[in-house]
Amino acid sequence: xxxxxxxxxxxxxxxxxxxxxxxxxxxxxIAGSVNTNPVVIRRLLSSLQEANLVESQVGxxxxxxxxxxxxxxxxxxxxxxxxxxxVFALHPNKPDENCPVxxxxxxxxxxxxxxxDKTVEEKLNQYTxxxxxxxxxxx
Amino acid sequence: xxxxxxxxxxxxxxxxxxxxxxxxxxxxxIAGSVNTNPVVIRRLLSSLQEANLVESQVGxxxxxxxxxxxxxxxxxxxxxxxxxxxVFALHPNKPDENCPVxxxxxxxxxxxxxxxDKTVEEKLNQYTxxxxxxxxxxx
DNA sequence: TGAACTGTATCAATAAATGTTACAAAATAA
DNA sequence: TTATTTTGTAACATTTATTGATACAGTTCA
Numbered sequence: 001x002x003x004x005x006x007x008x009x010x011x012x013x014x015x016x017x018x019x020x021x022x023x024x025x026x027x028x029x030i031a032g033s034v035n036t037n038p039v040v041i042r043r044l045l046s047s048l049q050e051a052n053l054v055e056s057q058v059g060x061x062x063x064x065x066x067x068x069x070x071x072x073x074x075x076x077x078x079x080x081x082x083x084x085x086x087v088f089a090l091h092p093n094k095p096d097e098n099c100p101v102x103x104x105x106x107x108x109x110x111x112x113x114x115x116x117d118k119t120v121e122e123k124l125n126q127y128t129x130x131x132x133x134x135x136x137x138x139x
Numbered sequence: 140x141x142x143x144x145x146x147x148x149x150x151x152x153x154x155x156x157x158x159x160x161x162x163x164x165x166x167x168x169i170a171g172s173v174n175t176n177p178v179v180i181r182r183l184l185s186s187l188q189e190a191n192l193v194e195s196q197v198g199x200x201x202x203x204x205x206x207x208x209x210x211x212x213x214x215x216x217x218x219x220x221x222x223x224x225x226v227f228a229l230h231p232n233k234p235d236e237n238c239p240v241x242x243x244x245x246x247x248x249x250x251x252x253x254x255x256d257k258t259v260e261e262k263l264n265q266y267t268x269x270x271x272x273x274x275x276x277x278x
Numbered sequence: 279t280g281a282a283c284t285g286t287a288t289c290a291a292t293a294a295a296t297g298t299t300a301c302a303a304a305a306t307a308a
Numbered sequence: 309t310t311a312t313t314t315t316g317t318a319a320c321a322t323t324t325a326t327t328g329a330t331a332c333a334g335t336t337c338a
Contacts, residue, residue, distance in 0.1 A: 002293050002326045003228035008252075012234065012244045019240060026283070033238040034230065037328050042284065058284040059336025075251075079227075087226050087259055088218075089142035091173065092296075092323095095151065099172035101158060104275045105151045112214075112271075113147075119262045120226055120255055132251075136243045142325075143295065165314070176297050181315065197315040198305025231292095231327075283335080290329075297322070304315080 006082040009034055010044055014078065014129055015136065017054060018070045024063030044082065051081035070133055076125035087116045145221040148173060148183055153217065153268055154275065156193060157209045163202030183221065190220035209272055215264035226255045 013030055027045065031038040045064050048054045053073060056064040066073075079085070090109055095102030152169055166184065170177040184203050187193045192212060195203040205212075218224070229248055234241030 002231055003225075004326065005228040005230050006326090007227040008229050008248050011248060012230070012240065015244060016238075016240050028283090033235045033241040035232040035234055035241070038284095039286085039329070040327065042286085043327095046285075056284065057336080058334075060282045061337070062283045062335080064284090083227070086142075088146040088222070089144040090147050091144050091151070092142075093174040095174055096172045099155075101151065101155050101275070102172040102174075105154060108271055108274050109147050109150060111274075112266075116259060116262055119258060123255060123258045127251075132247055135247050135250075136240070145295090167314090177315095178298070178317085179296065182296095182317085185316070195315065196305080197303075197313095199313045200306065201304085201314045203315090279338100281336100281338090283337100285332105285334080287332090288330085290327105292325100292327075294325085295323085298320080300317100300319085302316085302318100304313100306311105306313085308309100308311085 004083070006044060006047075007079055009036075009040075010048060010078050010082045011075070011129075011132065013041065013044060014048070014053065014066065014070075014073065015133060017064060017066045018129060018133055020065070022065050024057055024061065024065055026063045030064075047082050048078075051077060053077065053081060070130035071128050073129040074125050075127045075129070075132075076121050078129075079121065079124050085117050085121070086113060087120060088113060143222070145183060145186075146218055148175075148179075149187060149217050149221050150214070150268075150271065152180065152183060153187070153192065153205065153209075153212065154272060156203060156205045157268060157272055159204070161204050163196055163200065163204050165202045169203075186221050187217075190216060192216065192220060209269035210267050212268040213264050214266045214268070214271075215260050217268075218260065218263050224256050224260070225252060226259060227252060 012034055016030055016033055017025055027038040027041045030041045045054055052067055054064050055067045097103050151173055155169055155172055156164055166177040166180045169180045191206055193203050194206045236242050
């Protein structure tokens with residue numbers, strides 16, 4: 001499949017919204033910057049709205065704007081809003097129950113998976129959207 | 140696509156090899172425990188062999204065994220041997236160069252991506268295969 | 279009332295991963 | 309030396325996650 005790039009796209013979209021302050025931005029405009037279809041953007045905005053990161057207005061002169069200030073949006077919130085949150089996947093098939101290893105490995109891997117995911121989340125929690133915007137402006 | 144479960148499978152496979160000490164284990168047997176096709180296992184073993192984690196012998200009475208002791212195999216080595224090593228993907232399409240955000244976002248995201256990947260690797264470096272095996276035996 | 283939006287359902291296209299088949303090459307044992 | 313067993317790998321099929329596209333109902337506002 002295509003690799004999941006929703007987190008990267010979400011950061012891009014939120015940065016655009018931040019730059020436009022409290023103005024309503026149209027999905028068409030955002031799609032132009034991201035270079036994709038407006039529906040893809042609206043779908044993503046839907047997830048971000050559910051996480052209370054953005055607000056949208058329908059109708060003429062509608063569009064989307066940030067629901068919080070960039071300094072109050074942590075990257076971990078963005079990550080949680082759009083990802084399934086798993087760094088590596090578990091086996092697609094159930095291991096053989098008759099094998100002593102197969103029988104017990106799944107639980108151990110699941111535990112490890114959670115620990116790694118938590119590590120990523122903690123790291124992303126150290127940055128806010130404002131931190132990223134400042135880096136962009138340094139260029 | 141199907142989610143990449145190679146790391147989880149690799150850990151499973153290496154645990155089986157560890158349990159069988161220095162005996163040669165056949166891909167058919169491993170495939171039984173993992174519940175997949177032997178060729179999938181041989182393909183994975185090929186990557187692990189390249190990373191010097193296992194050795195294989197072809198022919199009658201052939202099979203695979205660990206190239207190092209479990210306490211000398213760090214989970215980070217396994218991860219590097221089988222993954223592309225990216226927690227989240229960048230945009231599939233190139234952002235619009237005319238947009239001030241689109242123009243600069245890729246570099247920032249790439250930097251962030253590397254930092255997150257490094258965080259995961261460091262965490263996985265804290266554990267050895269033996270640590271996992273001990274956990275399994277506690278059950 | 280008409281125009282310009284979002285929201286969302288549905289389907290098509292793409293791409294990555296796994297699963298399968300086939301067979302050459304190697305090792306061993308009889 | 310021949311038959312057997314096993315790895316290694318190429319080639320292709322299948323599955324599934326993601327993105328992209330089309331269509332249209334529902335809102336808002338002039």
